[in-house]
Amino acid sequence: MMTETKLAMNEQDVRTFSEQNGEPEWLKEFRLQAFARAQVLPLPEVDKTKLNKWNFTQFTDFSVESTTYSALNELPEKVKALVDLENAKQNLYIQHNQTPAYLSLSESAKAQGVILTDILTAVKVHPELVQKFFMTEAVKVDEHRLTALHAALMNGGTFLYVPKNVVLEEPVQAIYVHDHETAPLFNHVLVVAEENSAVTYVENYISANDGAKGIVNIITEVIAGANAKIEYGAVDTLAKGVTTYVNRRGYTGRDAQIEWALGMMNDGNTISDNTTNLVGDGSVSHSKTVVVSRGKQTQNFTTRITHFGKNTESFILKHGVVKDASTMIFNGIGKIEHGASKSDAEQESRVLMLSEKARGDANPMLLIDEDDVMAGHAASVGRVDPVQLYYLMSRGISKNEAERLIIHGFLAPVVTQLPIESVKKQLTEVIERKVR
Incomplete structure (x- = not known):
């Protein structure tokens, strides 16, 4: 039986927020209906993690004004390290808390009809496009309380649209800076690549300071049309003080491809859902995730790829390092629906333990409803391989340095996939700091 949930806002607050933003009527009604659902829907069911004591709904402020930047040299140092300061025409969006802080789109991208803007501007300037894709295919409002709450209270995010037959050579980069302790961030990212198009999108969520607190609720929808390719x-x-719910979803048309490379390095409690639905025949998705868990944090990561179309292909790779007294749970689900013949679902989950008090679980699952398919999985939880350690130490490398090299090699499959060198360097530095 569902029970009502007391939320920090009421229906009139939602209505007022939408009207003050000048949003179209469809979005205001969408928000209000979602808000009603959020009060009665349960929290998501997550294997081996109890979410009822996590704070996803209580906050004091909601809408806050934040810093904007007119030039790249005005950016905070943490952000400067992630961008090309010499290229003022790169495809770049920066958001500070809920406020669009900087936007740049190359002339060639504009000429090809590419749209890059914040999501709240997109619903007013490109309402037909947003309404067509916003929480209609990849993520549904009524999945559980957190998706409904997100739909009702969305207050930030990005809209990226690539028209048919457009191959965007330069990557699109988005940086979301969070430092407000009392106002939540409900960030929605909508990436659409139409038929025969291609785009690479890379994002960073960063806390401006280590003492930041708050609630972050992220939903990403990645829609790849027929024969389109999206690298995400x-x-x-x-x-540490930020509780995060992050839901990244993909939806593929015929012969489409979605490639995920995710470095999950939060220091606070995190629940993550990375799901791709291979709907079109011949479509492909590879999802690669690396995680480092430390302190007393709890992190739960579910990666699911569901095959609906024929001749579809998926690969899930998850490598995690867990230390101190932290908990990390990997759930990998490969599902082949009836009718998805000739499909191939593979997955690999590995957890590396660096502490006696740490807990790591790797739970691979294959759900097969079709006969003419291929599927396989591998999973392991263990410590640093003593043979690898001995090999390196026998060549004059200290034990600490040898362990460091093994860990970096263990997490390399995702680090090497990131297409922006500054982001790749940042992830490497974060890994170094967290496992040191």
Whole structure:
């Protein structure tokens, strides 16, 4: 039986927020209906993690004004390290808390009809496009309380649209800086690549200071049309005091491809859902995730790829390092629906333990409803391989340095996939700091 949930806002607050933003009527009604659902829907069911004591709904402020930047040299040092300061025409969006702080789109991208803007501007300037894709295919409002709450209270995010037959050579980069302790961030990222198009999108979630606190609720929808290709990279480094729900979803048309490279480096409690639905025949998705868990944090990561179309292919790779008294849970689900013949679902989950008090679980699952398919999985939880350690130490490398090299090699499959060198360097530095 569902029970009502007391939320920090009421229906009139939602209505007022939408009207003050000048949003179209469809979005205001969408928000209000979602808010009603959020009060009765349960929290998501997550294997081996109890979410009822996590704070996803209580906050004091909601809408806050934050810093904007007119030039790249005005950016905070943490952000400067992630961008090309010499290229003022790069495809770049920066958001400070809920406020769009900087936007740059190359002339060639504009000429090809590419749209890059914040999500709240997009619903007013490109309402037909946003309404067509916003929480209609990849993520549904009524999945559980957190998706409904997100739909009702969305207050930030990005809209990236690539028209048919457009191959965007330069990557699109988005940086979300969070430092407000009392106002939540409900960030929605909508990436759409139409038929025969291609785009690379890389994002960073960063806390401006290590003492940052708050609630972050992220939903990403990645829609790949027929024969489109989307490469999606992310590095999340939110602070210890931030409770994070992140839901990244993909939806593929015929012969489409979605590639995920996710570096999940938050220091606070995190629940993550990375799901791709291979709907079109011949579509492909590879999801690669690396995680480092430390302190007393609890992190739960579910990666699911569901095959609906024929001749579809998936690969899930998850490598995690867990230390101190932290808990890390990997759930990998490969599902082949009836009718998805000739499909191939593979997965690998590995957890490396660095402490006696740490807890790591790797739970691979294959759900097969079709006969003419291929599927396989591998999972392991263990310590640093003593043979590898001995090999390196026998060549004059100290034990600490040898362990460091093994850990970096263990996490390399995702680090090397990131297409922006500054982001790749940042992830490497974060890993170094967290496992030191």
